[in-house]
Amino acid sequence: MAEAFERKHPNYVAVWIGLAVLTAIEVGIVYFGLTRKFLILALMLLAVWKALLVALYFMHLKFEPKRLLIIVLIPLPLALILVAFVLQEYGR
Amino acid sequence: MAHAATVHPHPEHAPGQGQVGVYTQKLGMWIFLCSEVMFFTALIGSYIILRWGSLDVWPKPQGVLNIPLTALNTFILICSSVSMVKAFASITHGDQAGLKKWLVVTCFGGAFFVSVQAYEYWHLSHEGFVPGGFVEGSELFRRALEGHIAGATGGAIVPAAANLFGSTFYTMTGFHGFHVTCGVVCMIWVTIKAFRGGYTQTGYHGVEVVGLYWHFVDLVWIILFTIVYLF
Numbered sequence: 001m002a003e004a005f006e007r008k009h010p011n012y013v014a015v016w017i018g019l020a021v022l023t024a025i026e027v028g029i030v031y032f033g034l035t036r037k038f039l040i041l042a043l044m045l046l047a048v049w050k051a052l053l054v055a056l057y058f059m060h061l062k063f064e065p066k067r068l069l070i071i072v073l074i075p076l077p078l079a080l081i082l083v084a085f086v087l088q089e090y091g092r
Numbered sequence: 093m094a095h096a097a098t099v100h101p102h103p104e105h106a107p108g109q110g111q112v113g114v115y116t117q118k119l120g121m122w123i124f125l126c127s128e129v130m131f132f133t134a135l136i137g138s139y140i141i142l143r144w145g146s147l148d149v150w151p152k153p154q155g156v157l158n159i160p161l162t163a164l165n166t167f168i169l170i171c172s173s174v175s176m177v178k179a180f181a182s183i184t185h186g187d188q189a190g191l192k193k194w195l196v197v198t199c200f201g202g203a204f205f206v207s208v209q210a211y212e213y214w215h216l217s218h219e220g221f222v223p224g225g226f227v228e229g230s231e232l233f234r235r236a237l238e239g240h241i242a243g244a245t246g247g248a249i250v251p252a253a254a255n256l257f258g259s260t261f262y263t264m265t266g267f268h269g270f271h272v273t274c275g276v277v278c279m280i281w282v283t284i285k286a287f288r289g290g291y292t293q294t295g296y297h298g299v300e301v302v303g304l305y306w307h308f309v310d311l312v313w314i315i316l317f318t319i320v321y322l323f
Binding site (some may be wrong): 009012013015016019020023026027029030036040044045046047050051054055057058059064065067068071072074075076078079082083086087 | 100111112113114119122123125126127129130133134136137140141144159160163166167169170173176177178181184191219244303304307308310311314315318319322323
């Protein structure tokens, strides 16, 4: 059946430039001599930022119905719980 | 900058949309991707725990892995994601030539990524870095023995302790590489169908669903590249 609802296309080239710049910053700061804690924090932030750009614009989550968004978001807290519990196990 | 290709007055109730508001194949792909999130979370979680538990003996990835080459490969995968989404945008505008062109570019991008990963494996194994760690007597083993490969905390590592690094590295990148390979196969199939005129301005579900998988593989690599290569 043909899909017949409003299909939005953001500026993909702008997103691509953003991803390329963020990747260059990521690689650059590794050789910049930052303290380990700050480096991990910065790399995590950059990785999450890039992942969000891909999910929101390339996978069109920004434009999808809210019901689909809820389905997609369900595994994320489960994933966090999984990692958090294993981390606690290590901390003992 | 967003613009509409086709407009329906009530998108939620458009034909074939179901209760969630998207067509069945797309919903199925998203549910599959949710299961993939849990799969890769298990791998990444295990990696984090194993690494935190052996910080002193874990080699700094920069001392073993080729970061510039992998950064280039990451860029290529990101480019292939862009070409995929451009293919999708083309078909929603009825641009058959654009669809074919961008799908071919995506196939080449994916194949390039897998090829570079295969080269990386070949190169690392020749240097003596295998899933079991550093091979005794190899170049990397010697460098580690002489204290030239630093650990994550700054001190020199023991060569024999690189086995965890090796097994987690090959497991995570290997599973991701397998996913990319599956994606390339699917992409070739979609491309062949596109060249046979199998997609239209309103019949583009195959392109979008395979595209979702492709972008997910790209997203996972963004996380893996950061955690495995840069931390």
